[in-house]
Amino acid sequence: MMKDAAAPERGRTGRPPRTSRAQILGAARELIDDEGWERLTMRKLAARAGVAPTTLYHHVRDREELLAALLDDYADRIPRRELPRQPVERILAAATVMHDALAGWPWLVEVLTADDLIGDAALWMVEAIVDAAMEHGCPADEAVHLYRSIWYYTVGEILVRANADRKRAELDRPAYRDTVFRRLDKPELPRLSAIAGCWPALCAEDTYLQGLRALVEGLLTK
Amino acid sequence: MMKDAAAPERGRTGRPPRTSRAQILGAARELIDDEGWERLTMRKLAARAGVAPTTLYHHVRDREELLAALLDDYADRIPRRELPRQPVERILAAATVMHDALAGWPWLVEVLTADDLIGDAALWMVEAIVDAAMEHGCPADEAVHLYRSIWYYTVGEILVRANADRKRAELDRPAYRDTVFRRLDKPELPRLSAIAGCWPALCAEDTYLQGLRALVEGLLTK
DNA sequence: GCTAGTTTTCGAACATGTTCGAAAACTCGA
DNA sequence: TCGAGTTTTCGAACATGTTCGAAAACTAGC
Numbered sequence: 001m002m003k004d005a006a007a008p009e010r011g012r013t014g015r016p017p018r019t020s021r022a023q024i025l026g027a028a029r030e031l032i033d034d035e036g037w038e039r040l041t042m043r044k045l046a047a048r049a050g051v052a053p054t055t056l057y058h059h060v061r062d063r064e065e066l067l068a069a070l071l072d073d074y075a076d077r078i079p080r081r082e083l084p085r086q087p088v089e090r091i092l093a094a095a096t097v098m099h100d101a102l103a104g105w106p107w108l109v110e111v112l113t114a115d116d117l118i119g120d121a122a123l124w125m126v127e128a129i130v131d132a133a134m135e136h137g138c139p140a141d142e143a144v145h146l147y148r149s150i151w152y153y154t155v156g157e158i159l160v161r162a163n164a165d166r167k168r169a170e171l172d173r174p175a176y177r178d179t180v181f182r183r184l185d186k187p188e189l190p191r192l193s194a195i196a197g198c199w200p201a202l203c204a205e206d207t208y209l210q211g212l213r214a215l216v217e218g219l220l221t222k
Numbered sequence: 223m224m225k226d227a228a229a230p231e232r233g234r235t236g237r238p239p240r241t242s243r244a245q246i247l248g249a250a251r252e253l254i255d256d257e258g259w260e261r262l263t264m265r266k267l268a269a270r271a272g273v274a275p276t277t278l279y280h281h282v283r284d285r286e287e288l289l290a291a292l293l294d295d296y297a298d299r300i301p302r303r304e305l306p307r308q309p310v311e312r313i314l315a316a317a318t319v320m321h322d323a324l325a326g327w328p329w330l331v332e333v334l335t336a337d338d339l340i341g342d343a344a345l346w347m348v349e350a351i352v353d354a355a356m357e358h359g360c361p362a363d364e365a366v367h368l369y370r371s372i373w374y375y376t377v378g379e380i381l382v383r384a385n386a387d388r389k390r391a392e393l394d395r396p397a398y399r400d401t402v403f404r405r406l407d408k409p410e411l412p413r414l415s416a417i418a419g420c421w422p423a424l425c426a427e428d429t430y431l432q433g434l435r436a437l438v439e440g441l442l443t444k
Numbered sequence: 445g446c447t448a449g450t451t452t453t454c455g456a457a458c459a460t461g462t463t464c465g466a467a468a469a470c471t472c473g474a
Numbered sequence: 475t476c477g478a479g480t481t482t483t484c485g486a487a488c489a490t491g492t493t494c495g496a497a498a499a500c501t502a503g504c
Contacts, residue, residue, distance in 0.1 A: 013501035014451030042491060052454045054492080063491065113385035115398035123402070123411055131413045140417050144424050149433030153371070156378025163335035176337040180345070189345055191353045195362050202366050211371030214440025215433060222436070235471035236481030264461060274484045276462080285461065 019051050021059045025069055032070075037107030038166075068111045072119030075101065083128055087136035091150075091216050094128040099154045099208065106162035113159070116151045136220055146219045153215055157208045175200070241273050243281045247291055254292075259329030260388075290333045294341025297323065305350055309358035313372075313438050316350040321376045321430065328384035335381070338373045358442055368441045375437055379430045397422070 027049040031040050042063060046053040060066040078101045083090045101122075102112065112118070117126065126147060133143035168175055181196045249271040253262050264285060268275040282288040300323045305312045323344075324334065334340070339348065348369060355365035390397055403418045 013449065015453075015499040017452060019452080041489080043489085053490095054455080054494095055453055057492070058452065113381045114389060115386050115402075116382060117399050117402050120402060123414060127411045127414045130417060134413065140420055141424055144417060144421050145429045145432055148424070148426070148429045149375070149436070152378035152382060152430070152433065153375045153437075154378070155382055156374035156376070159335045159381060160338060160374060160377055164337050167336065177339050180337075180339050180342060189349045191356065192345060192349045195352060195366060198362055199366050202363055202370070204370070207367045207370045208374070210367055210444075211374065211437060211441065214371070214444070215375075215437045216440075218436025218438075218440035219433065222432075235479065237469040237483075239482060241482080263459080265459085275460095276464095276485080277483055279462070280482060 019049060019055060019059060021069075024049055024056060024059050024066070025073065028066060028070060032107070037105075064110060067108055068114065068119065071105065071108045071111050072121050074105060074108075075119060076121035078122075080124060087132040088216060088220060090132040091129050091146075092213060094125050094132070095150050095154065095212055095216075096209075098122070098125045098150075099158070099212075102154070103158050103161075106158065106165070112155050116148050133220070138220070142219070142222075146216070149215055149219060150212070153211060154208075157204065161204050241271060241277060241281060243291075246271055246278060246281050246288070247295060250288060250292060254329070259327075286332060289330055290336065290341065293327070293330045293333050294343050296327060296330075297341060298343035300344075302346060309354040310438060310442060312354040313351050313368075314435060316347050316354070317372050317376065317434055317438075318431075320344070320347045320372075321380070321434075324376070324380050325383075328380065328387070331381055331384050334377050338370050355442070360442065364441070364444075368438070371437055371441060372434070375433060376430075379426065383426050 024045070028040060028045055031045055031048055035044075042056055043053050046056055049056070056066075060069065078097065081093070081097060083093050102108070117123070129147045129150060130143045133146050134140065138146065164175060164177075177200065181199070187193070246267070250262060250267055253267055253270055257266075264278055265275050268278055271278070278288075282291065300319065303315070303319060305315050324330070339345070351369045351372060352365045355368045356362065360368065386397060386399075399422065403421070409415075
């Protein structure tokens with residue numbers, strides 16, 4: 001029977017491993033640094049690690065788990081910035097750290113939607129938010145709701161933006177938004193027609209920050 | 223030169239098409255109804271439509287565009303519910319319609335992140351939100367920010383929940399959250415340890431509604 | 445040293461999305 | 475009627491993630 005690949009527990013017998021999980025993760029990081037994450041294929045990774053493609057699957061469950069492991073690894077190296085004392089500001093700061101860290105690795109898009117948490121290494125950010133909410137007077141369940149709202153909002157912003165960027169770069173087709181707005185000369189949507197011009201100019205970063213503050217303050221002053 | 227596949231403009235000459243885009247979309251809908259969207263492959267779709275797989279690519283750009291077309295089609299059939307007069311309530315109602323419609327077809331997950339809009343057919347929901355915000359006194363740019371915040375939040379919630387469901391069903395592995403929480407007996411995160419028990423019990427739907435209201439009210443009373 | 449058991453490795457193969465180039469089927473003008 | 479141009483169709487093939495089964499390489503007990 002095969003032991004858990006994540007915790008090999010070098011118990012006794014067996015063929016000596018020529019490859020380790022850490023080795024594979026390292027090779028993956030190199031490859032991503034060199035070519036970008038879109039070009040990380042299992043075959044290339046295997047080649048760089050010097051093994052057959054199928055060997056990888058003895059050390060990671062699949063490509064997605066590999067990316068998740070990389071994310072957790074990455075989150076572990078996010079510097080734990082000093083956070084403000086005031087609860088609301090502390091929540092905003094922690095959320096911003098989380099947001100910026102995730103936005104910095106937009107290639108982990110697929111992993112972000114696994115649940116309302118990412119790996120162990122990022123738990124201090126979650127704790128910071130929950131803790132501040134409770135210090136502000138929230139009961140436990142509302143603190144969780146607050147955190148989770150922030151998570152939805154943050155993940156949504158990152159996924160939408162990263163994906164839009166990717167598509168625009170991919171085959172320089174116009175932004176989807178533009179193809180929709182181009183047909184807006186029809187008169188049945190007057191308000192949208194009037195706005196369509198200013199729409200694309202509005203920075204998504206601004207939207208994120210304003211919305212985040214509104215979300216947090218709205219949930220705390222209930 | 224090949225004309226735009228989306229707008230064939232039956233101008234003049236050429237081999238008579240045995241296949242139409244509408245036919246393909248119809249076959250796709252059937253297939254999804256029969257087997258679920260996860261099992262919609264281009265090859266199966268071609269088989270049901272009675273053509274070679276490669277033929278599909280003359281009528282849709284790729285699988286993603288096909289899904290997007292299906293979504294737009296679907297959005298077109300969302301009944302345009304009567305919305306409340308009061309602006310804040312109208313925004314909440316419109317957002318809820320949008321949310322429920324998208325959540326009802328979680329298989330369109332990949333398309334949702336294309337931009338901050340979906341197809342033409344759903345524009346009335348966008349218009350409803352923007353219009354209500356401006357009626358409430360928002361300038362145009364803030365109305366757009368508001369809409370976009372709602373979009374991020376909604377998309378985030380749907381993607382996270384749909385993806386978590388999918389993974390849990392896929393190979394009945396435990397929720398990612400649980401594997402993280404299981405290691406929470408370490409004492410360095412006391413607040414989280416205390417909360418971990420109640421966390422999974424909190425309904426995501428509740429989180430969504432509370433957060434939505436907070437977001438909207440927070441942004442409007444600025 | 446030999447055998448049984450275990451772990452790691454890998455080649456073959458499959459499913460899937462997609463590209464490419466050529467063939468088929470048609471229209472129009474000469 | 476015929477050839478040029480155009481649109482549609484399709485078979486072959488490729489890249490990629492992944493599974494499967496068998497072979498390789500080792501340890502422990504006899």
